[in-house]
Amino acid sequence: MSLKKGRVFSGARPTGRQHLGNYLGAIKNYVALQDEYDCVYCIVDLHALTTLETTLDLRNNTYEMALDWLAAGIRPQESIMFVQSQVPQVTELHTYLSMVTPMGKLTDLPTFKEKVREQPQNVNYGLLGYPVLMAADITLYKSHLVPVGVDQAPHLEFTRETVRSFNYRYNTNVLIEPQMKVTEFPKIIGLDGQQKMSKSLNNHIELASTPEETTQRVMSMVTDPARIRRTDPGNPDVCNVYSMHKVFSSADEVNMVNVECRRAGIGCVDCKKMLARNMNASLAPFRERREEFARNPDGVWDVLHEGAGRARAIAAQTIAEVKAAIGLAE
Ligand code: SF4
Structure with a gap:
């Protein structure tokens, strides 16, 4: 019982x-x-x-x-x-x-x-x-x-x-x-920064993707549309990369992005690289287990x-x- x-x-x-x-x-x-x-x-x-x-x-x-x-x-x-x-x-x-x-x-x-x-x-x-x-x-x-x-x-x-x-x-x-x-x-939200993540819209990241594929997908994410040049300050509140940081990055990193984005202290490329790194680290144990089961x-x-x-x-x-x-x- x-x-x-x-x-x-x-x-x-x-x-x-x-x-x-x-x-x-x-x-x-x-x-x-x-x-x-x-x-x-x-x-x-x-x-x-x-x-x-x-x-x-x-x-x-x-x-x-x-x-x-x-x-x-x-x-x-x-x-x-x-x-x-x-x-x-x-x-x-x-x-x-x-x-x-x-x-x-x-x-x-x-x-x-x-x-x-x-x-x-x-x-x-x-x-x-x-x-x-x-x-x-x-x-x-x-x-x-x-x-x-x-x-x-x-x-x-x-x-x-x-x-x-x-x-x-x-x-x-x-x-x-x-x-x-x-x-x-x-x-x-999916990589397009607009719609719910879904396979049919191809705006998704599969859990089983390789680290390289994941990084590639993250680098293609749409960011704050008003931030055109590296020197433009951004608004993390309208950026899906920032939302993902909240899931995969440490509190210190989230805070840093929040502050530095607003004063153009960090560029979107570096911001995405950091996200990809953290996402891959977080998915690594899942991928290992998946490979084991897939054998x-x-x-x-x-x-x-x-x-x-x-x-x-x-x-x-x-x-x-x-x-x-x-x-x-x-
Ligand atoms: S720095 Fe990061 S949070 Fe700011 S707009 Fe670029 S990708 Fe988004």
Whole structure:
């Protein structure tokens, strides 16, 4: 019996090699939560099918992401780390939950409307049923807590309502209504200094990049646009290089940049070189661990298979209880 505070569930789409935005915005939090909670971390490949144009890279992206999670510090001996499609009970629960979900509620969701605008050529059923599958992900593992950013709160509210509808409809309390753990996920700006770091915008730095690649990417970062010449004083408050210093550099260095930038005491090239050096030093242990895991790809898949086995055991129990509550044949 675990002495931890409860079970946390979180899922992320298999997007392949993770970047600094993924790490600082989510993975770092995943790692920290393990100290207090039993954690279930799922690579949600079924969700990915709702928007992917091709699945050619799906398996490899799953592997690369798992590699990054492990190297970052997800502990598979404690946490359950697995791939969504390897626990088929989730699609079964999705069906049961869909019976208590009014269509209008799904078509009214802002995220659905947004997707319809984004991919009008592919408005598939999966897209519409996405929140129901998400509710199944969370409730299948009897999760107590789900870490969400403020913008994702409506999704979790949908899950909570679905649980209430199900339990009311079948006069049961078999499904647990999860609580939100609203977390301040820092929004990491990309190398362009404008938009959120993302692979599709190619404004990212992969955790697994070599030190040389990382330095090259850092040197290409957009700085204070008003600082044109080396002799112009800059404003670190509008410069993403400075924001990154706050993550990767010492307090003294951050202070120095803050002061010297404003009086043109430091140039952007030197400022970026210092950032690249600190970033590489900070990522070095991650890269070492990643290389170690990468030497044994079967071992990474074993972790996922073993995680799926543990997830299936919980899932089978929940499905048995759900079927009994509904009155379905055993
Ligand atoms: S000196 Fe550093 S903080 Fe100032 S504008 Fe240049 S890169 Fe940005």
